[in-house]
Amino acid sequence: MRFSFVRREVGNGIRRNFTMTVALIVAVAVSLSLVGAALLMRAQVDRMKGYWYDKIEVSIFLCGNTSVAFTCTGAITDEQRANVEAVLGSLAPTVQEIFYESSEDAYGKFQEQFAGSAILANISPDALPESFRVKLDDPANFEKVATALQAVQGVESIQDQRQLLDRFFQILKGLQSFAIAVAIAMLFVTVLLVMNTIRVSAFARRRETSIMRSVGASNISIRLPFILEATVAAVVGSTLATAGILAAKYWVIDARLAPNLTFIPFITWEQVLAIVPVLFLVGVGITVFAASITLRRYLRG
Amino acid sequence: MISFDNVSKQYKNTSSPALDSINLDIEQGDFVFLVGASGSGKSSLLRLLLKEETATTGVVTVDGINVAKLRNRKVPAYRRTMGIVFQDFRLLPGKTVFENVAFGMEVIGKPKSEIARKVPALLELVGLEEKSHRLPSELSGGEQQRVAMARAFINQPKLLLADEPTGNLDPATSVGIMKLLDRINRIGTTVIMATHDVAIVDQMRKRIVQMEDGKIVRDQERGMYGQTGQ
Numbered sequence: 001m002r003f004s005f006v007r008r009e010v011g012n013g014i015r016r017n018f019t020m021t022v023a024l025i026v027a028v029a030v031s032l033s034l035v036g037a038a039l040l041m042r043a044q045v046d047r048m049k050g051y052w053y054d055k056i057e058v059s060i061f062l063c064g065n066t067s068v069a070f071t072c073t074g075a076i077t078d079e080q081r082a083n084v085e086a087v088l089g090s091l092a093p094t095v096q097e098i099f100y101e102s103s104e105d106a107y108g109k110f111q112e113q114f115a116g117s118a119i120l121a122n123i124s125p126d127a128l129p130e131s132f133r134v135k136l137d138d139p140a141n142f143e144k145v146a147t148a149l150q151a152v153q154g155v156e157s158i159q160d161q162r163q164l165l166d167r168f169f170q171i172l173k174g175l176q177s178f179a180i181a182v183a184i185a186m187l188f189v190t191v192l193l194v195m196n197t198i199r200v201s202a203f204a205r206r207r208e209t210s211i212m213r214s215v216g217a218s219n220i221s222i223r224l225p226f227i228l229e230a231t232v233a234a235v236v237g238s239t240l241a242t243a244g245i246l247a248a249k250y251w252v253i254d255a256r257l258a259p260n261l262t263f264i265p266f267i268t269w270e271q272v273l274a275i276v277p278v279l280f281l282v283g284v285g286i287t288v289f290a291a292s293i294t295l296r297r298y299l300r301g
Numbered sequence: 302m303i304s305f306d307n308v309s310k311q312y313k314n315t316s317s318p319a320l321d322s323i324n325l326d327i328e329q330g331d332f333v334f335l336v337g338a339s340g341s342g343k344s345s346l347l348r349l350l351l352k353e354e355t356a357t358t359g360v361v362t363v364d365g366i367n368v369a370k371l372r373n374r375k376v377p378a379y380r381r382t383m384g385i386v387f388q389d390f391r392l393l394p395g396k397t398v399f400e401n402v403a404f405g406m407e408v409i410g411k412p413k414s415e416i417a418r419k420v421p422a423l424l425e426l427v428g429l430e431e432k433s434h435r436l437p438s439e440l441s442g443g444e445q446q447r448v449a450m451a452r453a454f455i456n457q458p459k460l461l462l463a464d465e466p467t468g469n470l471d472p473a474t475s476v477g478i479m480k481l482l483d484r485i486n487r488i489g490t491t492v493i494m495a496t497h498d499v500a501i502v503d504q505m506r507k508r509i510v511q512m513e514d515g516k517i518v519r520d521q522e523r524g525m526y527g528q529t530g531q
Contacts (some may be wrong), residue, residue, distance in 0.1 A: 005407045007406070057358075207391055207393060208393065209406065210409045211391055211408075213380070214391075215408060215409055215455060216377040216378065216379070216456065217377060217409050219378045221409075221410070222408075
């Protein structure tokens, strides 16, 4: 089998089947864009988790004058405060760092955060509880701290920032699952479209293939032009999807989102480039797979 | 060269077998007419030889090869030992006479130099060397069948199978095709031709294998179509 012959056959096939080939390219491009979007979303979530989990703390709010918790008997005493700190200290290495934040410190931060807001007038330093801010070796170890402190006198409440983040990540996870579901549906459509394209193509060239068989052409040389035809469409479609994803990184993430949302760490170019081979592999892989099983059915020796 | 040993073929979802206990021997260099009504089993017999179908029971042997046991990937090489001609010619309408014959060589990977040398010789064999740059639509039916025969001959097969090769041709043109088949037979090629054409069969006076309902009802040397079996 000669290269020029195969190239000519593939060219003829694509030209004759042009509309189907275009449909196939678009389907591959759309479904792979979705696959890519789902993968990028996962990378983004992982990156944000890594970044934020590193920063989150456990807040141990201490009793004030108005506290009603059963561990409180009015404002915390110096003795109780020292005891809480000792308990925290005994939890090393789970507890890595301990900061103390007094009501005045808290009020100062509050003032900064709500500068210019009317709410400031209604808040006095007394309304903001003093607290210990604790950094853990692993945010998952929150329970250890909570168990150790929940019955200690002078502790009003213990708050895990991770819970707040987890709720946010759950929403992202939902979006991600949705993107994956749509991507799978589109990949399925692509497989069907490949099958149909190959079937139409095989029907249009049934005379050629019957001649090929009767003169003793090998199965591979009969099927290769069809498979290559689908592969060309898959490569073009994958390229479009890749271009779309790189464009999204460049024009949407880097140019618009990153400068405005400085507190979110966005996916890096390395992470984006890492999914490009995956897209090509998936695109070409499912196309060749679908083409092969269709040919097995329609071009029986 | 070819032997059918008690061969039957039953297609799925049919009540009666397409071939029913066929026993047939064909020697190298024979010219055999396969005659009988449509549906009598002529085409099934040819399809078994081509390994487009496999016998339900019995053994088909070609050149010492048990056709049923042939591995799938060896089928192409096996088919290169035979040429096939169809009633509908099966030429590619967009290709010239030369390209049609060359196509058959290209798909089995013959080098350009061999194609350039061999195609004109084949066209000369079938008497179409003058028309090598014409399209099939510019040729008569007889000429188109000659192109198909040239293509069937690219591998210099020892066996030529012809399925109603004159079915679409007028009597005068058919005579030309038969002369060509006779010439091919005289250079040692075994020819098996399925046909309805009474005039041709009677004129050629070759071996006749007559089929009816999947059985061979007559096998006669130098026979005539009209004669019935013993």
